Amino acid sequence: MTDKLSQSADKVLDHYTLFRQPEYAAMFEKKKTEFEYGHSDEEVARVSEWTKSEDYKAKNFAREAVVINPTKACQPIGAMFAAQGFEGTLPFVHGSQGCVAYYRTHLTRHFKEPNSAVSSSMTEDAAVFGGLNNMIDGLANAYALYKPKMIAVMTTCMAEVIGDDLQGFIANAKNKDSVPADFPVPYAHTPAFVGSHIVGYDNMIKGILTNFWGTSENFDTPKTEQINLIPGFDGFAVGNNRELKRIAGEFGVKLQILSDVSDNFDTPMDGEYRMYDGGTTIEETKEALHAKATLSMQEYNTTQTLQFCKEKGQQVAKFNYPMGVTATDELLLKLAELSGKPVPASLKLERGRLVDAIADSHTHMHGKRFAVYGDPDFCLGMTRFLLELGAEPVHILSTSGSKKWEKQVQKALDGSPFGASGAAHGGKDLWHLRSLIFTDKVDYIIGNSYGKYLERDTKIPLIRLTYPIFDRHHHHRYPTWGYQGALNVLVRILDRIFEDIDANTNIVGKTDYSFDLIR
Amino acid sequence: MLQDKIQDVFNEPGCATNQAKSAKEKKKGCTKSLKPGAAAGGCAYDGAMIVLQPIADAAHLVHGPIACLGNSWDNRGSKSSGSQLYRTGFTTDLSELDVIGGGEKKLYRAIKEIVQQYDPPAVFVYQTCVPAMTGDDIAAVCKFAAQKLGKPVIPVDAPGFVGSKNLGNKLAGEALLDHVIGTVEPDYTTPTDVCIIGEYNLAGELWLVKPLLDEIGIRLLSCISGDGRYQEVAQAHRARVTMMVCSQALVNVGRKMEERYGIPYFEGSFYGVSDMSDTLRTMTRMLVERGADKGLIDRAEGVIAREESRVWRRLEPYKPRFDGKRVLLFTGGVKSWSMVSALEGAGLTILGTSTKKSTKEDKERIKKMKGEEFHQWDDLKPRDIYKMLVDNQADIMMSGGRSQFISLKAKVPWLDINQERHHAYAGYDGIVNLCEEIDKTLSNPIWRQVRQPAPWESGPSSTLLAAE
Numbered sequence: 001m002t003d004k005l006s007q008s009a010d011k012v013l014d015h016y017t018l019f020r021q022p023e024y025a026a027m028f029e030k031k032k033t034e035f036e037y038g039h040s041d042e043e044v045a046r047v048s049e050w051t052k053s054e055d056y057k058a059k060n061f062a063r064e065a066v067v068i069n070p071t072k073a074c075q076p077i078g079a080m081f082a083a084q085g086f087e088g089t090l091p092f093v094h095g096s097q098g099c100v101a102y103y104r105t106h107l108t109r110h111f112k113e114p115n116s117a118v119s120s121s122m123t124e125d126a127a128v129f130g131g132l133n134n135m136i137d138g139l140a141n142a143y144a145l146y147k148p149k150m151i152a153v154m155t156t157c158m159a160e161v162i163g164d165d166l167q168g169f170i171a172n173a174k175n176k177d178s179v180p181a182d183f184p185v186p187y188a189h190t191p192a193f194v195g196s197h198i199v200g201y202d203n204m205i206k207g208i209l210t211n212f213w214g215t216s217e218n219f220d221t222p223k224t225e226q227i228n229l230i231p232g233f234d235g236f237a238v239g240n241n242r243e244l245k246r247i248a249g250e251f252g253v254k255l256q257i258l259s260d261v262s263d264n265f266d267t268p269m270d271g272e273y274r275m276y277d278g279g280t281t282i283e284e285t286k287e288a289l290h291a292k293a294t295l296s297m298q299e300y301n302t303t304q305t306l307q308f309c310k311e312k313g314q315q316v317a318k319f320n321y322p323m324g325v326t327a328t329d330e331l332l333l334k335l336a337e338l339s340g341k342p343v344p345a346s347l348k349l350e351r352g353r354l355v356d357a358i359a360d361s362h363t364h365m366h367g368k369r370f371a372v373y374g375d376p377d378f379c380l381g382m383t384r385f386l387l388e389l390g391a392e393p394v395h396i397l398s399t400s401g402s403k404k405w406e407k408q409v410q411k412a413l414d415g416s417p418f419g420a421s422g423a424a425h426g427g428k429d430l431w432h433l434r435s436l437i438f439t440d441k442v443d444y445i446i447g448n449s450y451g452k453y454l455e456r457d458t459k460i461p462l463i464r465l466t467y468p469i470f471d472r473h474h475h476h477r478y479p480t481w482g483y484q485g486a487l488n489v490l491v492r493i494l495d496r497i498f499e500d501i502d503a504n505t506n507i508v509g510k511t512d513y514s515f516d517l518i519r
Numbered sequence: 520m521l522q523d524k525i526q527d528v529f530n531e532p533g534c535a536t537n538q539a540k541s542a543k544e545k546k547k548g549c550t551k552s553l554k555p556g557a558a559a560g561g562c563a564y565d566g567a568m569i570v571l572q573p574i575a576d577a578a579h580l581v582h583g584p585i586a587c588l589g590n591s592w593d594n595r596g597s598k599s600s601g602s603q604l605y606r607t608g609f610t611t612d613l614s615e616l617d618v619i620g621g622g623e624k625k626l627y628r629a630i631k632e633i634v635q636q637y638d639p640p641a642v643f644v645y646q647t648c649v650p651a652m653t654g655d656d657i658a659a660v661c662k663f664a665a666q667k668l669g670k671p672v673i674p675v676d677a678p679g680f681v682g683s684k685n686l687g688n689k690l691a692g693e694a695l696l697d698h699v700i701g702t703v704e705p706d707y708t709t710p711t712d713v714c715i716i717g718e719y720n721l722a723g724e725l726w727l728v729k730p731l732l733d734e735i736g737i738r739l740l741s742c743i744s745g746d747g748r749y750q751e752v753a754q755a756h757r758a759r760v761t762m763m764v765c766s767q768a769l770v771n772v773g774r775k776m777e778e779r780y781g782i783p784y785f786e787g788s789f790y791g792v793s794d795m796s797d798t799l800r801t802m803t804r805m806l807v808e809r810g811a812d813k814g815l816i817d818r819a820e821g822v823i824a825r826e827e828s829r830v831w832r833r834l835e836p837y838k839p840r841f842d843g844k845r846v847l848l849f850t851g852g853v854k855s856w857s858m859v860s861a862l863e864g865a866g867l868t869i870l871g872t873s874t875k876k877s878t879k880e881d882k883e884r885i886k887k888m889k890g891e892e893f894h895q896w897d898d899l900k901p902r903d904i905y906k907m908l909v910d911n912q913a914d915i916m917m918s919g920g921r922s923q924f925i926s927l928k929a930k931v932p933w934l935d936i937n938q939e940r941h942h943a944y945a946g947y948d949g950i951v952n953l954c955e956e957i958d959k960t961l962s963n964p965i966w967r968q969v970r971q972p973a974p975w976e977s978g979p980s981s982t983l984l985a986a987e
Contacts, residue, residue, distance in 0.1 A: 012955045015598075015723050015943060023730060028600035034706075036576065036601055037640065037750040047638075060636070065628035066580065067612040074586035096648050096680035097553050098562020102590035105920070114924035121553035124680055127652055134555040141556030157584050157649045158680055161618065192586035193613050193649060269969055273905050273928040431607075450593075453606070 052438035060435045068431035069450060071373050072399040074192035075200030077103040078233050078301075079154040080117050082204035085237075085259030087279040088149030090116055092142055094131060094164065095156025097121040110235055110468040111265040111476060116275050118142050122158055131159055135169040139185065140178035146275060149282060151179065153187035154204060160191035184282065186211035196400040198301045198375055201233045205259060206305045212282070213289045218312055226254045226291040227338055228314070230305060232298030232321075232377065235448075235467025236480045238266045239488075240297075243479035247332075250346050253339045256280070256288050266477065293338050295331075297321065297481070298377035300405065320408070321381030324388045324486045325354060331481075350483040357487055362390055364497050364519075369421070369442040371395040373433055373451070374466040376405045379424075382446055382465065383409060385489065387416040394421050395436045401426030430454060444496065463496045465489060520658070521651075521676050528689045533774030534767075553683075558901075560921075562679030564647055565591065566687020570769065571643050571675060571694070573719045574747040575599035578639040580609040582626050582657060583647030587679070588612075596940065598723045599746050604639055613649060622655050630664040630672055640749040641671040641699075651678035671749070673698040688768035695743065695752065696775050703753035705740065710811040712740035713802060714758035714782070717769045718789070720745025724945035728789050731826065731946065735818045737802065743772065756780045760805045762787050762798070783809070786880075789945035791861030792830055796823045830947040831864075837954045838866035844961060847907065848872040849899075849918035850936055858917075858936070860888060865954045870913055873899060901925050915961055930969045932960045 018024070032038070039047075050056055080091040080103050093100040100119040107115050120138035122131045135153075142151055153166055166187040174181050188207035190200040231241055241262035248255030263278020280288075288294075293315035296302035306316045315338065322331050328351070332343050358365075368391045372382045376398045383393045396409050406424040413419030425432065430450060437445070437458050445451050445462045449470040455462040464472055465480065475492075479485035498519055505514040553559050561569075564587055572579055572595060581588040592608030599605065611629045613622050630642055642664075646657050661674040677690035705712075713732075718725050725745040732739055741755035755761075756776065761784035763773040773784035783805055787798035803811075803819040845868045848858060859869050871894025874882050885895055904922065907913065908929035916926040919937030926933035934956055936944065944953040 012952055015941065019598075019600075019723055019726060024726065027726070027729060027733065031746070031748075032601055035751040036748050038576065038601070063632050063636075065611060065625045066630075066632045067585075067610050069592070069608045070585060070589055070610065070612060072585055073589040074584060076586065077590060092556065096562055097559035098565050098679040098684075099586060099590075101559060101561045101565070102586075105594070106590050108920065108924075114928070116558075118556050119553075119559045120555045121557075121559050122555075122680060123553075123682070127648075127680055138555030141554055143556075145557060157586060157647075158652065161649055161652045191584070191615075192589075193584035193618050194615050196585060196589075267928065269928055269930060271909065271928070271930050273925055 051435075054439050057435035057439050060432060063432075067399075067429050069453070070399045070429045071397070071447070071450065072196035072375075073106070074099075074197060075190035075195055075203065076100075076154050076156055076192065077106060078197030078200030078202075079152075079188055079190045079204035079207075080200075081107065081197075081233055081261065082201045082259050083152035083154070083208070084115060084117075084264050085231075085257075085261040085279050086150060086152070086208060086285065087281040088276045089279065090118060090142055090146050090148035090151050090276075092118055092120065092138065092151045092153045093156055094120045094135060094138070094153055094166065094169075095122055095158040095160075099156045106468065107265075109470045111238070112473065113265045113267060114273075115265070116146065118146070120159075127158060127162060130162055131164050132169055132172060135164075136173045136176050136178050138178075139170070139173045140176075143179045143183070148276070150184040150186070152204060152208060153185060154190045154200070154207075155188075156190075157192045160189060160193075184211055198233055198298070198377075198400055201301045202304050205230060205302065206308050208285065209258070209288075209305065209308060212286045213308075213312060221290055221313055223292040223313070224254075224290045225339065226256055226288070227335065228256045228258050228288045228291045228294040228309070230258045230294065230296045230298075230302050231260070232296065232301030233375065233467070234298070234321075235469060236476050236478070236485075238262045238476050239479035240481045240485065243482045243485055247347065247482050248335075250344045251332075251335055251339065252341055252344070253335055255335075256284055256291060258285065258288055258294075293317065295319070295334065298375070300376040300400070319377075319381075320384075321375075321377040321481075323381040323480055323489055324385030325351065325358070325483070326388055327381060327384055328481070328483050328486060347483065354483040354487050354490075357490060358389060361490070361494055364494060366390040367392060367418075368444060368497070369394045371397070371433060371437055371442045371445045371447075371460075373397040373430065373445075373447045376401045376426075378466045380405075380408060380412065383412050383419075383422070385486065387412065387418050389490070390418060392418045392421055394423075394440060394442050395425065395433060396422060397425040397428050397430075397433050397436070399427065399429050401428075434458070444493070444500075446493075461496050461500050463493055465492065521678075521681065524676065524690060524693055525681060525686070528686065528693065528771055531689070531771045531774065533770040561684035561687075563677040563681045563683065563687030563690060564645060564679045566684035566689075566768075567645060567675050567677035567691035567694070568687075569595065569684065569719070570688050570691035570717075571744060572605055573597040573599070573744040574641075574643070574749055574752060575605045576602035576639060577641045577643055577749045578604060578607070578609055578633045578637055579643045579645065580611070580629060580633060581645045581647060582611050582613070582622065582629075582650050582655065583645075584613045584618075584649055585610065587645070587647045595719070596721050597719045597745060598721075598726075600726075601746075601748065604637065609633060618649060618653055621653060622650050623657075623660050626650075626655065626657065626660050627664055630660070631668060634668045634670055639670075641673060643673050643675055643694075645675045646678045648679045651676075651680070671698065671702065671753075685767060689771050692769045692772040696772060696779075699749070699753050700772075700776065701753070701756040701780070703750050705754040705757050708740070708757050709738050710759060710809070711737045711806050711815065712758050713737055713806070714741040714743065714755045714761045714776070715739065715745075715764060716743045716761060716772050716784075717764040718742055718745045718945075722940055722943040724789065724943040724949060727943050727946035727948045727952075728795075731799065731822055735799065735803065735822055736812075736815055737806065743769070756782070758782055759809045759811065760784070760802060762802060764788065788857040789949070790857040791859075792827060792864055792947065792950055793860055794857040795946055795950075796827060799823055826947040830950060833951045834865045834954055837958055840958055840962070841866040841954075844868065844914045845870050845912070846957075847904070847913040847916040847918075849904070849916065849922055859885060861950050861953070862957075865950070865957075867957070870894060871896060873897075905929055915957060917957075930966070932963070932966055934960050 083091040097119045120134040186208040188203035294309040296318040299318040386393045406426045409424035413422040451462045478488045505511045588610035593606040658674045661672040665672040675694045677687045763786045788794040803815045874895045908931045915932045917934045917936045
């Protein structure tokens with residue numbers, strides 16, 4: 001008896017092969033004719049073409065109510081990420097229970113690591129009467145079950161709509177002995193209907209610092225030589241934070257990262273399950289008040305926090321996801337200026353090597369047109385690096401981008417002849433970007449995994465360089481900051497360019513005159 | 520309104536757990552109230568999305584702040600052979616002003632923009648916590664939009680805070696019953712038309728079963744909702760027999776379709792050899808009882824005989840490799856028992872299974888099959904799972920993504936059998952796929968590497984391990 005189906009024991013076909021076999025093609029075709037009640041193929045093709053037109057773009061940009069494929073997440077996930085960078089800290093999300101499951105999954109799918117967080121699991125009753133009891137029981141349970149060193153409280157929309165008073169609730173819970181009176185329970189209000197994950201990050205860092213540094217202004221705290229650094233919400237945090245620490249080591253600067261998730265999101269497989277790992281310790285967080293300065297790697301992630309640091313008498317400096325030669329130079333110069341130490345020889349060597357690498361490959365980057373999307377700071381950093389490489393950033397889009405951000409991007413574009421065809425699009429989504437790419441073609445898209453649908457529709461190659469990356473593994477372990485990081489980014493872009501050239505020249509006897517061994 | 524719906528779902532007579540309850544317990548509902556401060560699963564909105572999102576040609580619009588959609592769009596591996604619209608994330612992205620001033624107008628405009636730009640056969644509108652609390656009446660907006668735009672616009676009233684994922688599943692089912700099922704008449708019907716409820720075509724699982732149905736001569740009139748089309752779901756009321764796959768999730772739909780349209784239903788499973796055969800037998804028998812040609816039964820038996828012999832032949836090579844291998848199985852509902860029988864058939868030893876999402880019948884079945892000694896864990900804490908793994912009590916753990924790392928960090932091989940899996944495990948072919956994956960996972964050289972100490976760490980315990 002012959003097997004009716006293509007699937008056989010000798011060779012188990014994967015889904016992408018199996019469902020292409022003739023019997024499945026026939027089955028799908030039958031489904032389409034009998035059950036889909038869709039439009040004709042011709043009509044679908046006609047409309048599909050129309051969605052690529054200027055006419056459609058005008059309609060698409062006139063959209064005012066529906067947001068389609070947004071490139072942002074909500075405040076609490078940013079707050080949770082910020083809290084997870086502190087030693088033994090359990091994020092406690094006050095509000096309805098489903099949200100926290102989403103955040104955990106989202107982060108896990110990117111980092112391929114577990115992450116801990118709990119919810120106060122408010123229900124309808126709590127919505128009516130307020131969530132005080134959930135806070136009291138919740139803190140007690142979380143403290144007993146997961147033995148954290150600190151519980152960082154943030155909110156979902158639900159608690160914010162009711163207007164739960166976190167400060168009062170936490171004080172109440174402490175009075176009821178949910179946690180010891182001296183146990184740190186910093187908090188931040190993080191309504192999802194305001195801002196996005198980067199604002200949540202800002203709020204939580206400020207909440208934690210406020211908890212340890214006190215609320216009143218204090219310009220007179222004695223300062224040390226230490227420099228604090230806040231990385232911001234960063235999908236490459238594992239690689240980047242470690243790279244920053246390495247750079248500080250080369251410099252001989254005492255650099256304190258505030259919220260360091262690099263170990264928490266990269267635990268070894270050694271037989272021990274770590275609920276928490278690494279992170280900025282509570283002692284270090286307290287000490288950080290005395291640092292002479294605080295640097296922010298991502299301006300839009302730290303607006304309020306930096307202001308707070310300033311009020312504490314610290315010098316502050318902000319960057320916009322610094323990538324590339326000039327951006328790294330600026331960071332190192334700032335470290336040199338603040339520490340009074342010269343840029344170390346080892347880093348100078350790294351710079352030389354990076355510049356050499358760029359020079360080796362610049363012809364392949366020159367004039368290539370890019371669409372870039374993601375968080376505001378990432379877009380700025382990426383745009384500047386592309387300009388430096390002689391590439392042309394054309395569409396720069398961020399759903400969280402503001403008018404101020406648009407101006408900042410424009411300023412970067414105006415500073416280079418390669419920026420002439422570029423424009424910033426704040427508050428727009430990936431469906432807008434689709435129209436932009438169809439009406440004004442680019443060579444490559446830089447973004448995250450969600451861009452794969454743009455790649456499919458436009459046939460323009462996607463380079464995944466920002467959170468979230470769900471469908472490629474382990475990139476977050478490599479830095480994108482510093483000269484080494486810039487080299488990584490350069491190689492990622494170049495690889496994609498070369499793969500693209502190869503893929504377009506590999507037809508035997510037809511296009512393979514350009515299928516070259518040496519590129 | 521919503522409260523009545525929830526009460527109605529809690530009173531579901533089709534659910535055995537419910538039937539066993541006192542009136543007072545019934546009122547309390549079946550959602551166990553969650554322990555604040557403990558790790559929690561998905562919410563009702565998530566549950567509703569799980570059920571409806573696989574309807575691939577419809578637009579799924581989330582009415583809420585960025586939170587609900589921003590973290591969840593396109594997050595399930597439910598496959599479609601046609602439209603890919605269901606993968607697109609639509610939201611009203613409510614802002615502070617909408618919270619203060621109400622979001623109903625914005626919702627209507629959003630529906631209109633979707634209809635204008637995408638012209639889908641229907642728009643599903645999901646209620647979320649914030650507009651539910653501020654009092655946006657999505658049912659009224661949907662009704663108005665449907666009239667104005669001439670399209671079905673279906674309100675799905677399952678805001679996160681009303682309860683668990685499971686409750687959300689059921690509320691999504693209610694939305695289908697109230698607004699979708701029975702609104703379209705099929706072009707033609709046959710005596711072998713069936714409706715399958717609770718199969719989401721994850722990793723293409725429905726497609727491993729569908730060719731067999733075709734061969735037997737059973738017509739899949741409607742699947743709720745794997746590889747779903749709106750029209751297909753809307754004509755489910757003309758099915759002759761309904762099969763409930765994930766019984767806990769959508770029992771209300773099966774039972775109410777029986778009540779309203781007189782369609783008998785049965786609970787079945789596509790997981791495991793004997794369960795797959797039982798399902799085909801029950802389906803054909805019930806169709807014949809309702810007037811289908813008796814030959815159906817013979818054809819089914821023919822397919823079953825051929826497929827069973829084929830599957831056992833294909834599993835044979837795995838048996839010696841699986842000998843003595845112990846499995847910890849953490850999965851929900853029906854899968855708990857049907858997986859157990861399937862895996863034992865392939866020579867694995869099952870140590871125990873979680874029964875958190877299983878019904879009383881599911882548990883009885885396991886007891887009958889495996890005896891009193893067999894472990895059935897209702898609520899095993901991650902810490903306890905970890906302990907079992909560290910104590911070397913299992914060779915492989917099979918579970919969903921959330922407990923993945925407990926296993927991996929304890930150096931125990933792990934296999935994904937939840938919604939994020941990339942391989943289809945349903946049907947006869949699926950069991951072979953599953954065994955292939957287990958075999959790959961068990962035999963991968965990395966596990967030896969992981970369990971051996973580094974070469975510079977020598978000591979009596981490490982040599983012992985190395986010799987293993």
